[in-house]
Amino acid sequence: xxxxxxxxxxxxxxxxxxxxxxxxxxxxxxxxxxxxxxxxxxxxxxxxxxxxxxxxxxxxxxxxxxxxxxxxxxxxxxxxxxxxxxxxxxxxxxxxxxxxxxxxxxxxxxxxxxxxxxxxxxxxxxxxxxxxxxxxxxxxxxxxxxxxxxxxxxxxxxxxxxxxxxxxxxxxxxxxxxxxxxxxxxxxxxxxxxxxxxxxxxxxxxxxxxxxxxxxxxxxxxxxxxxxxxxxxxxxxxxxxxxxxxxxxxxxxxxxxxxxxxxxxxxxxxxxxxxxxxxxx
Amino acid sequence: xxxxxxxxxxxxxxxxxxxxxxxxxxxxxxxxxxxxxxxxxxxxxxxxxxxxxxxxxxxxxxxxxxxxxxxxxxxxxxxxxxxxxxxxxxxxxxxxxxxxxxxxxxxxxxxxxxxxxxxxxxxxxxxxxxxxxxxxxxxxxxxxxxxxxxxxxxxxxxxxxxxxxxxxxxxxxxxxxxxxxxxxxxxxxxxxxxxxxxxxxxxxxxxxxxxxxxxxxxxxxxxxxxxxxxxxxxxxxxxxxxxxxxxxxxxxxxxxxxxxxxxxxxxxxxxxxxxxxxxxx
Numbered sequence: 001x002x003x004x005x006x007x008x009x010x011x012x013x014x015x016x017x018x019x020x021x022x023x024x025x026x027x028x029x030x031x032x033x034x035x036x037x038x039x040x041x042x043x044x045x046x047x048x049x050x051x052x053x054x055x056x057x058x059x060x061x062x063x064x065x066x067x068x069x070x071x072x073x074x075x076x077x078x079x080x081x082x083x084x085x086x087x088x089x090x091x092x093x094x095x096x097x098x099x100x101x102x103x104x105x106x107x108x109x110x111x112x113x114x115x116x117x118x119x120x121x122x123x124x125x126x127x128x129x130x131x132x133x134x135x136x137x138x139x140x141x142x143x144x145x146x147x148x149x150x151x152x153x154x155x156x157x158x159x160x161x162x163x164x165x166x167x168x169x170x171x172x173x174x175x176x177x178x179x180x181x182x183x184x185x186x187x188x189x190x191x192x193x194x195x196x197x198x199x200x201x202x203x204x205x206x207x208x209x210x211x212x213x214x215x216x217x218x219x220x221x222x223x224x225x226x227x228x229x230x231x232x233x234x235x236x237x238x239x240x241x242x243x244x245x246x247x248x249x250x251x252x253x254x255x256x257x258x259x260x261x262x263x264x265x266x267x268x269x270x271x272x273x274x275x276x277x278x279x280x281x
Numbered sequence: 282x283x284x285x286x287x288x289x290x291x292x293x294x295x296x297x298x299x300x301x302x303x304x305x306x307x308x309x310x311x312x313x314x315x316x317x318x319x320x321x322x323x324x325x326x327x328x329x330x331x332x333x334x335x336x337x338x339x340x341x342x343x344x345x346x347x348x349x350x351x352x353x354x355x356x357x358x359x360x361x362x363x364x365x366x367x368x369x370x371x372x373x374x375x376x377x378x379x380x381x382x383x384x385x386x387x388x389x390x391x392x393x394x395x396x397x398x399x400x401x402x403x404x405x406x407x408x409x410x411x412x413x414x415x416x417x418x419x420x421x422x423x424x425x426x427x428x429x430x431x432x433x434x435x436x437x438x439x440x441x442x443x444x445x446x447x448x449x450x451x452x453x454x455x456x457x458x459x460x461x462x463x464x465x466x467x468x469x470x471x472x473x474x475x476x477x478x479x480x481x482x483x484x485x486x487x488x489x490x491x492x493x494x495x496x497x498x499x500x501x502x503x504x505x506x507x508x509x510x511x512x513x514x515x516x517x518x519x520x521x522x523x524x525x526x527x528x529x530x531x532x533x534x535x536x537x538x539x540x541x542x543x544x545x546x547x548x549x550x551x552x553x554x555x556x557x558x559x560x561x562x
Binding site: 033036037038039040041042043046081105106107108109112113114115116117119120125128129134135136137138139142143145146147149150151152153154155156157158159160165166167170173174176177178180181182183256258260261266268269270271272273275 | 314317318319320321322323324327362386387388389390393394395396397398400401406409410415416417418419420423424426427428430431432433434435436437438439440441446447448451454455457458459461462463464537539541542547549550551552553554556
């Protein structure tokens with residue numbers, strides 16, 4: 001871990017007031033996917049192999065390996081996302097090939113948005129010249145869904161339960177409308193030590209709209225060595241079953257489960273919806 | 282194209298009433314991703330390489346190539362999804378290694394749900410014994426979002442505008458709640474020759490809730506040779522800009538755009554939401 005990474009100045013002044021403009025570098029914001037190498041896009045592996053600097057949370061820079069000794073890891077457990085985004089632009093503006101790592105899809109509650117915010121706020125023309133690319137990845141909801149069947153097979157929504165950056169009232173408003181719309185609901189950041197009550201409150205809200213038998217999928221560390229996928233119901237779920245590394249999928253009124261021959265169940269949401277008319281095709 | 286593929290009986294009766302139970306095969310439901318090989322998961326490539334039978338729409342079986350001469354392609358332009366799912370189980374129950382191909386993520390408006398429905402409805406114990414796996418992929422909304430920035434960077438919903446399998450009233454109800462919840466909205470199957478009016482009606486509904494300047498991203502064939510990504514607004518979009526191969530992302534009240542140096546724009550939805558309180562962290 002590097003708490004305060006040294007940012008080397010690649011373009012140096014050489015006594016002339018006409019400084020050479022450094023060749024703009026590349027900044028790739030990549031999604032590692034759920035964790036297993038077999039679910040990471042080849043384009044992402046290529047970016048990692050070509051990168052000089054790898055910026056991200058320690059957990060994710062470790063997942064991105066193996067890396068070569070000549071590749072610089074600028075990781076941190078605690079630096080905020082905006083600081084990481086700005087560091088990445090600073091390095092890329094100096095001509096470096098920089099990769100910012102997220103797990104899952106960087107566009108889903110991850111670093112792509114912070115990188116966009118940093119660029120939008122910057123007036124540095126060197127940042128604007130950086131060759132910026134965002135590479136998608138398989139997100140946690142997709143990985144968990146695939147393990148258990150097809151719970152996201154019909155209309156669904158993706159919602160973070162973290163009220164760090166949005167008011168809880170807005171989260172409740174979204175949950176209420178998601179319930180009334182009968183969306184399947186994928187909950188990211190469902191619970192943490194610092195946010196112990198939010199999940200219970202969200203489940204209480206959903207219980208006013210959906211029956212106790214509604215299937216709930218809990219996918220923890222899907223695609224990593226400690227993977228665990230559980231199926232429970234809205235009536236039976238215990239908040240202790242969920243932590244920050246768990247992805248929660250709450251079924252719609254139509255989501256079903258049926259037993260697998262070797263134990264466990266499959267969960268899916270049918271493609272059709274009751275009262276279908278065939279006015280058009 | 283094979284309109285009525287011959288299903289060979291691998292296990293044959295040999296004059297005995299105690300027929301040998303065929304060794305169960307494997308059925309993998311895979312997502313090719315948006316189309317470019319660099320965005321297809323290595324696990325998906327492995328399944329394709331090991332498959333004996335490849336089942337799917339012709340467009341997707343062609344995208345899955347190159348395939349070997351010994352691999353059997355059971356493709357079709359017009360067979361319904363449930364027929365394809367049942368064909369795949371029939372072959373796998375005979376001991377074959379079968380892959381069902383979807384583009385994007387098979388769990389998002391694609392074949393994983395049809396396969397689940399077929400298994401749920403079947404009472405054939407041989408189908409239950411099949412080694413069934415679902416492999417996720419990068420979906421169209423993710424690919425389009427990555428090209429243009431991070432429009433899905435905050436809470437969003439994913440909704441099909443096709444009323445083939447659900448009543449239009451349910452789609453309107455979902456759109457209304459998605460608008461009131463201020464979700465970013467990704468619209469799949471937005472328009473087709475047989476469904477010409479649905480998109481206009483959906484946009485009219487959204488215009489009652491969001492300002493004309495709301496950014497809209499149109500991603501057509503993202504990741505394929507004819508890729509085209511356009512940014513327009515809720516006030517300016519023309520339904521003719523959208524066809525069945527276009528993915529539509531409608532921004533929330535918070536979605537922003539800013540110019541790129543080399544032309545075009547970036548679009549993103551900030552991580553934070555107005556009136557944020559920091560009651561917990």
